[in-house]
Amino acid sequence: MRKLTLTRLKELLRYDPVTGEFRWLVRRGHVMAGAIAGSINSVGHRQIEIDGRKYLAHVLAWFYMLGVWPETDLDHESTVKDDNRWSNLREASRSQNVANTGARKNNKVGVKGVTTLPSGRFAASIKVDGKQIYLGSFDTVEAAGKAYKFRADEAFGEFARA
Known part of the structure; x- marks a missing residue:
């Protein structure tokens, strides 16, 4: 069950589809507005914590661009797990x-x-x-x-x- 809305996401973050980066629009504790959001998790994906819940950046990019959560896996065409450029993301079966x-x-x-x-x-x-x-x-x-x-x-x- 996802509670994050597109409105809330866009209040907090800006996604650049060319670079694949999310940047904070607001200060979050010690993190300044304008800073790149998230950190790299143990398997190499960027994850971003919003309202106490961690989200994978590529899933957030899909939601940000299309306004719907992906129904399948998302694949990084380049195989680089932190390359979240819009042109590099595609839906895929497992x-x-x-x-x-x-x-x-x-x-x-x-x-x-x-x-x-x-x-x-x-x-x-x-x-x-x-x-x-x-x-x-x-x-x-x-x-x-x-x-x-x-x-x-x-x-x-x-x-x-x-």
């Missing part, structure tokens, strides 16, 4: 949002969707609509990566990132 990420930091081969098998070959797999799909085993990491990219492009289109 699968599409996850597809628009690079290889995980703990990925030992450095290629998204690819793991090393005990035999020394490389396995490619992808998750689509919550279902893990095995794409095969390959002699090289490059071949496995190509298999992943082909299936990701097919499943996620513009959201695919390999």
Whole structure:
């Protein structure tokens, strides 16, 4: 249940769709009017506290620009979690949002969707609509990566990132 209204948001903050920044219109405790609002949370998103509740800046940007709360996930097309420029935000399903990420930091081969098998070959797999799909085993990491990219492009289109 969201209690923040568009009127209240615009009383407190100004959003610049070109830079993606929110700036305070009023002094908030020790924070001066004109200062960039919010802080970066533990996963890299900017969050802004309004009336005792924390909001993600990209969600506030959507609400500020359209006057409605997003009904789906919002994706940062550039994958930079603090890049809240209006041109960088788009609605996405959870699968599409996850597809628009690079290889995980703990990925030992450095290629998204690819793991090393005990035999020394490389396995490619992808998750689509919550279902893990095995794409095969390959002699090289490059071949496995190509298999992943082909299936990701097919499943996620513009959201695919390999």
